[in-house]
Amino acid sequence: MFKVKIVTPEGxxxxxxATILNVRTTNGQIGLLKxxxxxxxxxxxGDLSLVQHGERHTFETGAGxxxxxxxxxxxLLDSIEEV
Numbered sequence: 001m002f003k004v005k006i007v008t009p010e011g012x013x014x015x016x017x018a019t020i021l022n023v024r025t026t027n028g029q030i031g032l033l034k035x036x037x038x039x040x041x042x043x044x045x046g047d048l049s050l051v052q053h054g055e056r057h058t059f060e061t062g063a064g065x066x067x068x069x070x071x072x073x074x075x076l077l078d079s080i081e082e083v
Contacts (some may be wrong), residue, residue, distance in 0.1 A: 001017045001018060001019055001020075001034060002017070002018060002021075002032075002033075002034045002035075002071035002072065002073065003015060003016070003017060003018075003061065003071065003072050003073070004016040004018045004021050004050055004073045004075065005072065005073070005074050005075065006075045006080060007074065007075070007077070007080070008074050008076075008078070008079060008080055009076050013077075013080055014051065016050055016052050016057070017052055017053070018050040018051060018052050018062065018073075019033070019034070019051045019052070020032065020033055020047060020050065020051050021042055021048075021049075021050045021066075021073050021075075022041050022047075022048065022049045023041070023066050023075070024043060024044050024046040024047060024048070025041040025042060025043055025066070026041070026042045026043070026044055027041065032066075032068050032070055032073055036066075036068055037068045037081050038068060039066070039067070039068040039069075040065065040066070040067050040068075041065065041066055042063070042065050043061065043064045043065055043066055043075070043077070044063060045061065045062050045063050046060070046061060046063050046069070047059065047060060047061065047077070048077075048080070057082065058082070058083050059078045059080050059081060059082050060080070060081050060082065060083055061077050061078075061079065061081075062077055062078030062079035062080070063077070064076045064077035064078055
């Protein structure tokens with residue numbers, strides 16, 4: 001598992017321990033797993049999902065970016081809402 005930290009202009013939205021993080025980048029969908037190489041990408045408006053303790057959490061998001069390094073995924077978003 002790895003840590004996912006989601007931040008919006010209002011502040012920190014949440015922190016999760018995830019086995020996979022799925023995001024929609026400007027180049028298409030990507031799934032990030034533990035020990036993924038360092039990664040930086042722009043995110044499109046759309047959906048984001050992650051699996052924590054076997055349970056999938058799905059969110060509708062605004063545009064933003066994701067930065068993954070040393071098993072920490074930092075997701076900066078204009079807006080986010082759990083669906």
